[in-house]
Amino acid sequence: MSTSYSYNTRDLKFILKEWLPVEEIFQYEKYNGYYTIEDLDMMIDQCHNIAAEVIAADGDEMEEFGVKFENGKTTVHPGFTRIFKYIQENGWGTSNIEETEGTLPEILQCAIYEMFQAACPPMRAHALTSGAARLIQEFGSEELKEMFLPKMYDGTWAGTMCLTEATAGTDVGDILSKAYPTSDPRVYKIKGSKQFITCGDGDFAENIIHLFLARIEGAAPGTRGISLFVVPKYWVNEDGSLEDNDVVTTAIEHKMGLHAQPTAALAFGDNDRCRGWLVGEPPGPDGVSKGMAQMFQMMNEERKGTGMQALSVAANAYWNAKNYAKERIQGRSASDPKGPRVPIINHADVKRMLMVNKATLEACRAMIMKAYFYQDMFRHDPDPQRRKWAGGRVDVLTPICKAYPSDEAWSLVAESIQTYGGYGYCEDYPVAQAARDLKIYSIWEGTNFIQAQDLINRKWSLDKGVVFADFLKEIEDFIAAHQGNDNGFGLEFANLKEALSSYRDIMAAMAEYKAAKKIGYYQVLARRILTATGQLYGGYCLLDQALIAQKRVNELGPEHWDYHFYYGKVLSARYYLRNVVPNVNLVARLVKEGDDTVIEAPIEIFEY
Amino acid sequence: MSTSYSYNTRDLKFILKEWLPVEEIFQYEKYNGYYTIEDLDMMIDQCHNIAAEVIAADGDEMEEFGVKFENGKTTVHPGFTRIFKYIQENGWGTSNIEETEGTLPEILQCAIYEMFQAACPPMRAHALTSGAARLIQEFGSEELKEMFLPKMYDGTWAGTMCLTEATAGTDVGDILSKAYPTSDPRVYKIKGSKQFITCGDGDFAENIIHLFLARIEGAAPGTRGISLFVVPKYWVNEDGSLEDNDVVTTAIEHKMGLHAQPTAALAFGDNDRCRGWLVGEPPGPDGVSKGMAQMFQMMNEERKGTGMQALSVAANAYWNAKNYAKERIQGRSASDPKGPRVPIINHADVKRMLMVNKATLEACRAMIMKAYFYQDMFRHDPDPQRRKWAGGRVDVLTPICKAYPSDEAWSLVAESIQTYGGYGYCEDYPVAQAARDLKIYSIWEGTNFIQAQDLINRKWSLDKGVVFADFLKEIEDFIAAHQGNDNGFGLEFANLKEALSSYRDIMAAMAEYKAAKKIGYYQVLARRILTATGQLYGGYCLLDQALIAQKRVNELGPEHWDYHFYYGKVLSARYYLRNVVPNVNLVARLVKEGDDTVIEAPIEIFEY
Numbered sequence A, B: 001m002s003t004s005y006s007y008n009t010r011d012l013k014f015i016l017k018e019w020l021p022v023e024e025i026f027q028y029e030k031y032n033g034y035y036t037i038e039d040l041d042m043m044i045d046q047c048h049n050i051a052a053e054v055i056a057a058d059g060d061e062m063e064e065f066g067v068k069f070e071n072g073k074t075t076v077h078p079g080f081t082r083i084f085k086y087i088q089e090n091g092w093g094t095s096n097i098e099e100t101e102g103t104l105p106e107i108l109q110c111a112i113y114e115m116f117q118a119a120c121p122p123m124r125a126h127a128l129t130s131g132a133a134r135l136i137q138e139f140g141s142e143e144l145k146e147m148f149l150p151k152m153y154d155g156t157w158a159g160t161m162c163l164t165e166a167t168a169g170t171d172v173g174d175i176l177s178k179a180y181p182t183s184d185p186r187v188y189k190i191k192g193s194k195q196f197i198t199c200g201d202g203d204f205a206e207n208i209i210h211l212f213l214a215r216i217e218g219a220a221p222g223t224r225g226i227s228l229f230v231v232p233k234y235w236v237n238e239d240g241s242l243e244d245n246d247v248v249t250t251a252i253e254h255k256m257g258l259h260a261q262p263t264a265a266l267a268f269g270d271n272d273r274c275r276g277w278l279v280g281e282p283p284g285p286d287g288v289s290k291g292m293a294q295m296f297q298m299m300n301e302e303r304k305g306t307g308m309q310a311l312s313v314a315a316n317a318y319w320n321a322k323n324y325a326k327e328r329i330q331g332r333s334a335s336d337p338k339g340p341r342v343p344i345i346n347h348a349d350v351k352r353m354l355m356v357n358k359a360t361l362e363a364c365r366a367m368i369m370k371a372y373f374y375q376d377m378f379r380h381d382p383d384p385q386r387r388k389w390a391g392g393r394v395d396v397l398t399p400i401c402k403a404y405p406s407d408e409a410w411s412l413v414a415e416s417i418q419t420y421g422g423y424g425y426c427e428d429y430p431v432a433q434a435a436r437d438l439k440i441y442s443i444w445e446g447t448n449f450i451q452a453q454d455l456i457n458r459k460w461s462l463d464k465g466v467v468f469a470d471f472l473k474e475i476e477d478f479i480a481a482h483q484g485n486d487n488g489f490g491l492e493f494a495n496l497k498e499a500l501s502s503y504r505d506i507m508a509a510m511a512e513y514k515a516a517k518k519i520g521y522y523q524v525l526a527r528r529i530l531t532a533t534g535q536l537y538g539g540y541c542l543l544d545q546a547l548i549a550q551k552r553v554n555e556l557g558p559e560h561w562d563y564h565f566y567y568g569k570v571l572s573a574r575y576y577l578r579n580v581v582p583n584v585n586l587v588a589r590l591v592k593e594g595d596d597t598v599i600e601a602p603i604e605i606f607e608y
Helices: A010-019 A022-026 A037-055 A059-065 A078-089 A106-119 A125-139 A142-153 A291-327 A348-380 A384-425 A430-442 A448-459 A462-481 A490-515 A526-556 A563-579 A583-593 A603-607 B010-019 B022-026 B037-055 B059-065 B078-089 B106-119 B125-139 B142-153 B291-327 B348-380 B384-425 B430-442 B448-459 B462-481 B490-515 B526-556 B563-579 B583-593 B603-607
Strands: A067-070 A073-076 A157-162 A178-181 A187-198 A207-216 A226-232 A234-236 A242-244 A247-252 A263-268 A275-278 A329-332 A341-343 B067-070 B073-076 B157-162 B178-181 B187-198 B207-216 B226-232 B234-236 B242-244 B247-252 B263-268 B275-278 B329-332 B341-343
Touching: A010 A037, A010 A106, A010 A348, A010 A526, A010 A563, A022 A037, A022 A348, A037 A078, A037 A106, A059 A078, A067 A247, A073 A078, A078 A125, A106 A291, A106 A348, A125 A142, A125 A157, A125 A207, A125 A226, A125 A291, A142 A157, A142 A207, A142 A226, A157 A187, A157 A291, A187 A207, A187 A226, A207 A263, A207 A275, A207 A291, A226 A234, A226 A291, A291 A341, A291 A348, A291 A384, A291 A430, A291 B603, A348 A384, A348 A526, A348 A563, A348 B526, A348 B603, A384 A430, A384 A448, A384 A462, A384 A526, A384 B384, A384 B430, A430 B384, A430 B430, A448 A462, A448 A526, A462 A490, A462 A526, A490 A526, A490 A563, A490 A583, A526 A563, A526 A583, A526 B348, A563 B583, A563 B603, A583 B563, A583 B583, A603 B291, A603 B348, A603 B563, B010 B037, B010 B106, B010 B348, B010 B526, B010 B563, B022 B037, B022 B348, B037 B078, B037 B106, B059 B078, B067 B247, B073 B078, B078 B125, B106 B291, B106 B348, B125 B142, B125 B157, B125 B207, B125 B226, B125 B291, B142 B157, B142 B207, B142 B226, B157 B187, B157 B291, B187 B207, B187 B226, B207 B263, B207 B275, B207 B291, B226 B234, B226 B291, B291 B341, B291 B348, B291 B384, B291 B430, B348 B384, B348 B526, B348 B563, B384 B430, B384 B448, B384 B462, B384 B526, B448 B462, B448 B526, B462 B490, B462 B526, B490 B526, B490 B563, B490 B583, B526 B563, B526 B583
Parallel strands: A157 A207, A178 A207, B157 B207, B178 B207
Antiparallel strands: A067 A073, A178 A187, A187 A263, A187 A275, A207 A226, A226 A275, A234 A242, A247 A263, A329 A341, B067 B073, B178 B187, B187 B263, B187 B275, B207 B226, B226 B275, B234 B242, B247 B263, B329 B341
């Protein structure tokens, strides 16, 4: 049994019930009356059971089966279809965002999806369908909504996002896909090829609704001229019948991981019979269109979602490693070297491998959940000022929440493999697959370099820098509020304060480089700065949580059944603030020194 | 085509011809007259061609085929057998160490094997056979030598090392395998199960000669009581005929990578018919035996070899990523943002990903080659004082050369995957497999934690600390020799000096912990200290090389065909000393702060 769902829900409950003021969200008009804080335990437990018993059930078989692509037909494992339908039909998946009855707040959906993703990493069809449906709902005509949404809500049809082409990934502005007007102004002829389309084909849905980027003939070059289309695999006639729409799967990728997930290369209109519905307006006389901006809504959702997926796969690997470390008997206790052999979880270096996972993953969970909290506030708070403020937080946190967890997951899962020793390298145990599955998260939905560019080129300067200054001031205020009142976290506060100061040094040095037009530094330093940002913010979140946890530790005492959870939160913060956060200072040193070796290096040296 | 040998030999030649005084080794009596520095280019080129044309030829098919285990029989891909025979039959593999005609110096063998391993990572049978044969040759009777060695030299038979058992990996002292005396004092009855035996079964050889650790009944507990046996898969009768020796393959592991390499679980003597030859003497009256010490000779060889393998797989991935980055057109030049699209190798962050690979891998190659240089000196220098001194260097460098490259390779190959973008996650390109293949190197031959323990518990204090002090003094002398004469490497020398000082702070802090009996720090800080050791020594080696390279840069001028190699060496040193080596200071800070969070953490917290 190589896949194994071993999640623990306690930290999720802590975040929802004790750390973030989720009750504020529940009081928004959209959600009011449907949820209370008291429901949360039950809901999380229920979804944890669904994850364990429904979602995780076919993991090994799905991994073994992979995806079959024969005679142009794409077949997924029946378990994939079963899970997709289950999520969609039972109200956990795609929903009408205008509904006011029982729609899940985003923060709850995030918590639930973290468990579902851990239980079945390849399953992503529900989330992509949600993103596609939301685009149609927000930007499409009533006609499009009626035509597509009901069957996307109930899991009959699925959705995708079609951006990448074989020769245009990161630079999506260079896509070659074209759209040509027809006699019907709503409908365009579509021609183009798309690549790496997640859940882009397969027998898990009767129709696949592609949200498709293309340039209408004559539109502006670059991203400005791109429009958004709904291009269904099967054209939907007025009577609801389906007919072939000249969307052909040309390949299913052989991926390193996520074997059960169909990743398709698709040819649209090779036989000139592919049509798509334009979403929104055609380009103006200046050739400018809104397709990219529209798609970015879905993209930004998927970016936070990607960080959550990296977290979920790495966390599941961590808990599997913990289970193994409790069972595996080897070596003797340091305090009793002649005594009996002990489970390896007693060895300090094994505890270190578990601790770096636990602390870092809790930091990731904290920042991701906080981003979703702001997302709910941004969408539904009655106060427009607060909505705007929360939107700024979402903007800042999106690249951090995408890239930091997906970068760290690779080294964290290596520690989980190492905990297993040689067994960790065997596919009969779950951690090797976890490593293979999670590698994609640093790449898709915009590589982590793109996230880092987004952070330092756009998010730092959003609204003339006001948004990011306020983001840092939250940390500064937190430190100031506990000056002389550090609850025993003196070293942790000192390290956070030092890191914040170092971070401001980083920003100042980068501003100088910009003023001196040394733009190369914005490339070569970007990813280290993004990591430092994640470490600073993660340290702040963990310390904020630890203050609550320490209080509970003091109240409960060591005999209480819940003591070790809270004590663990305290130790996570201590470990992270002492061992991880000081890296921000090292990054500051490197940024200030401004090594230009890479910038100046001629490409010929890499032959050697 | 997912496997692809894309090696460049220039750095190997530089090390052999310009950096290390290899001519000293060639003058040793054992090698004298057989090699000259002038032969090196031809020999490296020849082996590079063998690697490309012979060793790499079946890579994709071998990966696809894996290893078949049916009806108790283990079948490897014919390419595996072909490569093994080729290496053995053509003088590149197992050889008689007492031969004086044309035996390869270890440093040359290392250079050649680096290419061979890059061309076919799963091939390891030749090296294991060499290690096993050497054990027989050094410690076995004339009878054993005559019986086994000729057929091991010519590739008819293969060898293994059998240490690990299902319940005893890292703590090999707890093995359960037993040996019982027979009427023949040379021969014992063998009973036990071994696990993770690399090349432990397969049709690539007519017989497999297991060098096997077991405890003779009544011997001392722990590693002290372990003896070494030769246990052939097929017993060799006096007339040379073979008969079944009750060695049964119970499983072939399904590994994350190295799919073509047979990793066997073996049962010895389940039917009471397994016999083995004792190597050396039986345990003395105190129950103490020399088996573990004997095996450690092979183990130490394999440790350096493991570092070399990690280097070779990661370096091949780097050069593949470089090739891809030269071909892949995407984005525009920073200096001409409206110009044509360019190959991504022109983008500064892509150059950064290549540079961190290039610099770190060159540091790894430098330290590994230097270790093999010392190995030759240790074995063959006429001056016993120099032999002893060189042996100390080998002792110190072994854990560093095993663990530092195999730790770094995981993050380096992630940068190579990232360079490929989405294609890097597809098995049609070589980097995903490289990641899967190289993960084992941090685990086998003693986990990297064990290496770190070996470094700080044994190697630091070898000969009362004299050996390690001399190792550091070499770096100190190097810095002192260039004081006021830094050839433009002022910042690099300053960083190296600071790192050396930090490293001494680390050792001082650890000594204080030991004096205070805070032994837990020797566990939780060990791996970070090992990394810091690799970075300090790697930085020293690269800077030492850069001084030679800078001179050549000045002599040759930018138009010379070889200019970019030397200029690249200069930039590798600059990059590594400026961006990697400063981490030693961060480690020193963490060591001095001495966070005890992990040590004190109760294991219950890891439930969450």
